[in-house]
Amino acid sequence: MNVDGRLVLEASDARLQVSPQDGGRVSSLVVRGSELLVTEGATPMMWGSFPMVPFAGRIRRGRFPFGDRDVQLALNLPPDAIHGTVFERPWQVDDPTTLSIDLGSGWPFVGRVVQHFALTDDQFDVSLSLVADEPMPAALGWHPWFRRRLVRPGGRSTEPSAPVEINFNAAWMYARGADDIPTGELVEPPAGPWDDCFTALRSAPRLTWPGVLGLEVASSCDHLVVYDEPPDSVCVEPQTAPPDFVNMAPSTTIPGVPLVATMTWRWWALD
Numbered sequence: 001m002n003v004d005g006r007l008v009l010e011a012s013d014a015r016l017q018v019s020p021q022d023g024g025r026v027s028s029l030v031v032r033g034s035e036l037l038v039t040e041g042a043t044p045m046m047w048g049s050f051p052m053v054p055f056a057g058r059i060r061r062g063r064f065p066f067g068d069r070d071v072q073l074a075l076n077l078p079p080d081a082i083h084g085t086v087f088e089r090p091w092q093v094d095d096p097t098t099l100s101i102d103l104g105s106g107w108p109f110v111g112r113v114v115q116h117f118a119l120t121d122d123q124f125d126v127s128l129s130l131v132a133d134e135p136m137p138a139a140l141g142w143h144p145w146f147r148r149r150l151v152r153p154g155g156r157s158t159e160p161s162a163p164v165e166i167n168f169n170a171a172w173m174y175a176r177g178a179d180d181i182p183t184g185e186l187v188e189p190p191a192g193p194w195d196d197c198f199t200a201l202r203s204a205p206r207l208t209w210p211g212v213l214g215l216e217v218a219s220s221c222d223h224l225v226v227y228d229e230p231p232d233s234v235c236v237e238p239q240t241a242p243p244d245f246v247n248m249a250p251s252t253t254i255p256g257v258p259l260v261a262t263m264t265w266r267w268w269a270l271d
Contacts, residue, residue, distance in 0.1 A: 007096060012121035014267075024091035024099045024115055025050035026144075029124065031267055033152045034212060038145035038233050045077075049144035050087040051128055053113045054103055054253075056141035057197070057225060057243025058082045060181050064246035066137055071246075074106055080181070083143065086113060109136035111253075123266045130259040137246045138253040140261040141221060141239025148232050150209045162210040164234055166192075166226065171200035174242050184248045194226045197242045205236050211270055219263040238263050 007018040017028040025048040041047030062073035062081035073081040085106040091099040110133040118125040149160035173189040174182035204218040219238035227235040
């Protein structure tokens, strides 16, 4: 259903809100009375769970070659470009569970992306599909801001939970340069905290809020950024390529062959 311009999906004790006007992001997910997401932020890149299209993470100085072109993007996080061209722009509502948007004037290639949402009693599913009108480098992903602690109003305790625990198993992590952007070199993952991109995942990441809720973040993506340095939130970000992929190993999306990514959050009670 549509409530005040937002898409609202409900199933059992879960309620999901999507804000088309705020970059097509999931603006709220309440499960068993607990809000899982950060619901406001100082900038559009600091809250909710937003789609990253047609690139995820940073592009160094917003610049990359493609064919015989030298592309220069706007620097929305100077000195770099970050998180694509759709997370700060309004999306079109196609039906009660589907949004779409073009790639905009900030991307020098023509294409369109569709995002579809579904909610069941213990699972949230979302998909992204990018349809290119011309060959282009492209990557897809999502940037969820999860709360570090959960509170369940009206439960046995209104005290915040213990901090969330993040568990994932990756064979490799991308080394970062002095500018904090991956160099392309793969290294063994160290202990956290992290603001890093991982690949060769052996299992889906899991978040655990002790005594409250467990959550698995499964996806079709073969890369994962984990950012757990903020005091009040953590980010677990599936994406189809690492940051600055256009300057390392660009993958090309062509007309007639959409680039598709899916993500599923599954949860279970721990009390």
